[in-house]
Amino acid sequence: MTKRPLIWTAIVTVLVVATARNTGGAREIQFPAPAVDAELSAERSQESIVVAGGCFWGVQAVFQHVKGVEAATSGYAGGSAKTARYEVVSSGTTGHAESVRVVFDPSRVTLGQLLKIFFAVVHDPTELNRQGPDEGTQYRSAIFYNGDAQKQIATAYVAQLNDAKIFKRPIVTQIAPLDGFFAAEAYHQDYFAKNPFDPYIVINDRPKVENLRKLFAGSYVKQAAGWK
Numbered sequence: 001m002t003k004r005p006l007i008w009t010a011i012v013t014v015l016v017v018a019t020a021r022n023t024g025g026a027r028e029i030q031f032p033a034p035a036v037d038a039e040l041s042a043e044r045s046q047e048s049i050v051v052a053g054g055c056f057w058g059v060q061a062v063f064q065h066v067k068g069v070e071a072a073t074s075g076y077a078g079g080s081a082k083t084a085r086y087e088v089v090s091s092g093t094t095g096h097a098e099s100v101r102v103v104f105d106p107s108r109v110t111l112g113q114l115l116k117i118f119f120a121v122v123h124d125p126t127e128l129n130r131q132g133p134d135e136g137t138q139y140r141s142a143i144f145y146n147g148d149a150q151k152q153i154a155t156a157y158v159a160q161l162n163d164a165k166i167f168k169r170p171i172v173t174q175i176a177p178l179d180g181f182f183a184a185e186a187y188h189q190d191y192f193a194k195n196p197f198d199p200y201i202v203i204n205d206r207p208k209v210e211n212l213r214k215l216f217a218g219s220y221v222k223q224a225a226g227w228k
Helices: 007-021 056-064 111-122 147-163 199-215
Strands: 047-053 069-077 097-104 141-145 174-177 181-183
Touching: 047 056, 047 069, 047 111, 056 069, 056 097, 056 111, 056 199, 097 111, 097 141, 097 181, 111 147, 111 199, 141 147, 147 174
Parallel strands: 141 174
Antiparallel strands: 047 097, 047 141, 069 097, 069 181
């Protein structure tokens, strides 16, 4: 099932030269480590965070290649269960954002480290209700937190990045409690891995994963989490 207009196929040879501009929030500068963060856990366990930053295909793909991430699932957050269907969410009237639930081992990676990647390469957090060619509230930048600790880390890092003027414009990322996460349809899962030559993936998402590899070499893993 095709998600994006077929016109992408016709113009991919022209637009592929512009892929360097579609790199999420990547910058040729050093992103600061979060000043407020959890310590690495002494024991293996699982924690999850739900983030949104445009089309969930690329967001999922980036986090699937991060060391310490055990699973990344595309889905919907911010709205109700009855409207958590792609065709309905695409109307932009449900409150949902295309989101990704990231399950990680806090003994291997901290939430702050994941948020650093989220802001540096996943998307441009200064874009309001859009990312790249996609527009609407369903493509907004958001962090849906579980508990006060996650809220504190996320809020503090946004303030830290704004104070450091990492971006030319203020960050507009919504920070909200997670009321529910609803997995997207099967054809959206692992879309990047299953459709590496889809023009949308080539233009918009492949540069994000490549920037992860280049800018966060110590955090990059070649084998995508959850992908066989």
